Amino acid sequence: MTALDPALLSRVLARALRRGGDFADVFFENRLTQAFKLQDGLIRDASSTVIRGAGVRVVVGQRAGFAYSDDLDEAALLRAAEAASLIARDGRAHDAAVDLAPVRAPALYREHAGEPADSARYVELLGRADVAARAFDPRVVAVNAFVTDELQDVQIASSDGRVVTDRRPLVLLGVQVVARDGAQRENGYIGDGGRTNIAVFDTVTPESLGREAARIATVKLGAREAPAGEMPVVIGPGGGGVLLHEAVGHGLEADFNRKGTSLYAGRVGERVASDLVTVVDDGDLPGERGTIAVDDEGTPGAHKVLVENGILRGYMQDRLNARLMGVASTGSGRRESYRALPQPRMCNTFMPAGDSSPDEIVGSIERGLFATSFSGGQVEISKGDFVFMIAEGYLIEGGKITAPVRGATLIGNGPDAMTKVVMVGHDARLSHRSYTCGKGGQRVPVGVGIPTVKLSSCTVGGTGRG
Amino acid sequence: MADARDEALALAETAIALLRDAGASDADATVTIADKFACEARDDEITKLERSRGRTLYVRAFRGKRRATLSTTDLSREGVAALARRAVAAAEYVGEDPHAGLPEPVESDGVCDHDLFTVAPDVAERADEAKLEEALAMERAVRAADERIVNSDGARVRDSVVSWALANTRGFRGVTQGSQVSRAAAPVVRDGDDKRIGHYGTAARGWATAESAQAVALHAVHRALAQIGARKPATMRVPVIFERDVAASVLGDLFSALSAANVALGNSWLADRVGARIGNERVTLVDDGRLRGGLGSSPFDGEGSPTRETVAVEGGVLRTFLSDVYWGRRLGIDSTGNAGHGTVEETNFYLVPGTGTLDDLVASTERGILVLDTIGFATEYASGTYSRGARGIYIEDGAPRYAVDEFTIASSFGAMLEGIDGIAGDLRFDGTVVSPSFRVAEMTVSGS
Numbered sequence: 056m057t058a059l060d061p062a063l064l065s066r067v068l069a070r071a072l073r074r075g076g077d078f079a080d081v082f083f084e085n086r087l088t089q090a091f092k093l094q095d096g097l098i099r100d101a102s103s104t105v106i107r108g109a110g111v112r113v114v115v116g117q118r119a120g121f122a123y124s125d126d127l128d129e130a131a132l133l134r135a136a137e138a139a140s141l142i143a144r145d146g147r148a149h150d151a152a153v154d155l156a157p158v159r160a161p162a163l164y165r166e167h168a169g170e171p172a173d174s175a176r177y178v179e180l181l182g183r184a185d186v187a188a189r190a191f192d193p194r195v196v197a198v199n200a201f202v203t204d205e206l207q208d209v210q211i212a213s214s215d216g217r218v219v220t221d222r223r224p225l226v227l228l229g230v231q232v233v234a235r236d237g238a239q240r241e242n243g244y245i246g247d248g249g250r251t252n253i254a255v256f257d258t259v260t261p262e263s264l265g266r267e268a269a270r271i272a273t274v275k276l277g278a279r280e281a282p283a284g285e286m287p288v289v290i291g292p293g294g295g296g297v298l299l300h301e302a303v304g305h306g307l308e309a310d311f312n313r314k315g316t317s318l319y320a321g322r323v324g325e326r327v328a329s330d331l332v333t334v335v336d337d338g339d340l341p342g343e344r345g346t347i348a349v350d351d352e353g354t355p356g357a358h359k360v361l362v363e364n365g366i367l368r369g370y371m372q373d374r375l376n377a378r379l380m381g382v383a384s385t386g387s388g389r390r391e392s393y394r395a396l397p398q399p400r401m402c403n404t405f406m407p408a409g410d411s412s413p414d415e416i417v418g419s420i421e422r423g424l425f426a427t428s429f430s431g432g433q434v435e436i437s438k439g440d441f442v443f444m445i446a447e448g449y450l451i452e453g454g455k456i457t458a459p460v461r462g463a464t465l466i467g468n469g470p471d472a473m474t475k476v477v478m479v480g481h482d483a484r485l486s487h488r489s490y491t492c493g494k495g496g497q498r499v500p501v502g503v504g505i506p507t508v509k510l511s512s513c514t515v516g517g518t519g520r521g
Numbered sequence: 522m523a524d525a526r527d528e529a530l531a532l533a534e535t536a537i538a539l540l541r542d543a544g545a546s547d548a549d550a551t552v553t554i555a556d557k558f559a560c561e562a563r564d565d566e567i568t569k570l571e572r573s574r575g576r577t578l579y580v581r582a583f584r585g586k587r588r589a590t591l592s593t594t595d596l597s598r599e600g601v602a603a604l605a606r607r608a609v610a611a612a613e614y615v616g617e618d619p620h621a622g623l624p625e626p627v628e629s630d631g632v633c634d635h636d637l638f639t640v641a642p643d644v645a646e647r648a649d650e651a652k653l654e655e656a657l658a659m660e661r662a663v664r665a666a667d668e669r670i671v672n673s674d675g676a677r678v679r680d681s682v683v684s685w686a687l688a689n690t691r692g693f694r695g696v697t698q699g700s701q702v703s704r705a706a707a708p709v710v711r712d713g714d715d716k717r718i719g720h721y722g723t724a725a726r727g728w729a730t731a732e733s734a735q736a737v738a739l740h741a742v743h744r745a746l747a748q749i750g751a752r753k754p755a756t757m758r759v760p761v762i763f764e765r766d767v768a769a770s771v772l773g774d775l776f777s778a779l780s781a782a783n784v785a786l787g788n789s790w791l792a793d794r795v796g797a798r799i800g801n802e803r804v805t806l807v808d809d810g811r812l813r814g815g816l817g818s819s820p821f822d823g824e825g826s827p828t829r830e831t832v833a834v835e836g837g838v839l840r841t842f843l844s845d846v847y848w849g850r851r852l853g854i855d856s857t858g859n860a861g862h863g864t865v866e867e868t869n870f871y872l873v874p875g876t877g878t879l880d881d882l883v884a885s886t887e888r889g890i891l892v893l894d895t896i897g898f899a900t901e902y903a904s905g906t907y908s909r910g911a912r913g914i915y916i917e918d919g920a921p922r923y924a925v926d927e928f929t930i931a932s933s934f935g936a937m938l939e940g941i942d943g944i945a946g947d948l949r950f951d952g953t954v955v956s957p958s959f960r961v962a963e964m965t966v967s968g969s
Binding site: 085089091094097098099100101102103104105106107108117118119120121122123124125126135138141142174175177178196197199231233235239240241242275283284285314315316318394396431432433434435436437438440441442443444461462463464466467468514515516517 | 564566568570571573574596604621709753786897902903908910965
């Protein structure tokens, strides 16, 4: 089953609004994921997952009533609608009928697949990644690899009269390597894929991913303890985009701004970053991991300029927050599954290219840190303090990249860091497609990207002295 | 709620029959039925209201020594049958794993959820109206507590009753139930041009044993106010005190390192260390699946092994890893009753408390940092490196001096366990991984 009957959806919406409400919607999904996992050179597990069900929501001002059901018969869906309607019990009842006109999402994904590929292909990909990682260096002691292939059919029916369908593929091949030298163990991870099918691994080969994970792990074996304290920091192109995601992106999600809990609340039109900083969130880049042809409320994904030459231009909106703030949704309403309410979320967040060459940027620093990639990050939304764990980083000494460091984190404050962007490289690119963002307990796939960027100063947390 | 338990067991039995039909030689099936309620109050009105029943099936299927898993929220007979065929077909591509397979049948020790007080009767008895009123009261209490509180991210009240059943093709049948309630508040304080949010939440099996709504509201307010005027500390090496919630997050990382799965995969700094000293004599870490009323208590684990109390680290010496049957076979140890669904999971994992209070730890610290919150998470289980962003209070001469933020604390887990020189007695079982507050004698604080 890839969709519910529109006549049934219409009756469910009518029931949802029977106590009143500004609007109601039903989110139906049927998602099949096939995954294989390799450990110690052996395929250890195959997993098949179905997430199927429907969530019913009623919105009244800032209030949302919600219920979901995995049982899709009419009685169960009407029960969910009834439970969601309770939020509006003081409201004025609506006229019942909701006519639904079908809308198909624009095609933005590469090579739609209807069914997962032949299992032998996944197994072959994992074996190739494993062999390449082990061949890279004798100090590689463990290789864990996985591949997931997902196809999510969604159908969103709204009381404004639209029923939107979208079919979203998503693949990911991840390789984790542990390298060991004496008592020291280090790991390296890389993943790639996107909103496409597994043919993408003909181009992004499993060998290249295996070698890259092994390279990261073995580089860290020879690494020094990271220095501690404030110093100039260079963010590497691609994966360094996590910086934008955490330092700026979350603070520009509409819910935090509508409620006034974000430090960016009420500051549209103001300067929030150095004039070298432009930040864009884009839902419609073909094939990227954060791409969505329509969001989980049925609104097309858009190219959103969040910050332009340092000036705050707008927030990422879902329907509920957009209504309350008197603007249009930007197609940023996303949910982890039918079991969760939508939230304003990022899609693919990046900074376009600037004018400097990467060499010129590194060459401008006497002593500092080069952060090639991050293994994760987090932000505190009210003041904007962020932290990143550096997956791969190097010292900069005398204008040159020198020794690798390990165990480093970056800590800073979002708005403060954005005023310290003093050079932006001409080498903008998107990261490999493996990031997942968590917010309020909901995880969604996202993309990030950035050119080489210099922060004049940032705090590096390490254990080394100086 | 007896009906949900019966329904779960019947669905689990149907699932293993369908797996056999599809060609599985062995299988076990877990069905979870969760009845959940959640509400949020903000600005004098109820802003979120959710009530749902969610059902999930998780199955491990074997073709000899080849394993496949499936999970689905589509519990229709046709849906399960189709997925069963897919999973069994996929198992053909899995390598033969000598350690794969169901646990050997063990005699039940007769302990049931009733003996473990996993269901608090007051959860089913409490009317929704009372919970909505409580959320509104918490939101009011937060806003009235201090004039510097200018906003709130909402007060939340939730409860759930989860029934789950396990059936396998070797004859195991088990069904159990647990209730849970939680309360949380998030006041926003204005601090000059800055805003700061204080988060605090608590959880328990039932309303009567949970921290009161008033206490939760005031604790959250205290956390917001404690951040006012925060500045960046100097880079230094000093004692660091972990307040109990932050201490619990450190324990979560330690659990990962003790997990037999991570150890077997070479992804733990504790690999090869059984029998060795990994911390000082104050450090005793326990996983207790039989703790009365514990949020992680259950008579049996995710694959039917009886749960138990396991001392993983005793007086600083690593005694055993924590394991399910599969990873235990790979390491040559018995299951400790820590099977989740496809993972090794804690039951109730804690650091054995000492005596005294958090204030006592502060008072006996000449110069150091009290950490009230960390941001960032662990990825470096293999190397055992610890590094987090933090905020808290700067301590001098045994007294709190001023709030600090925008710094990191860093060390290695090994050095931290060796350096724990004070453990308070403030342990509270409000999660499945919990800790009393403790102090580490020296860590690197990176600030300005």
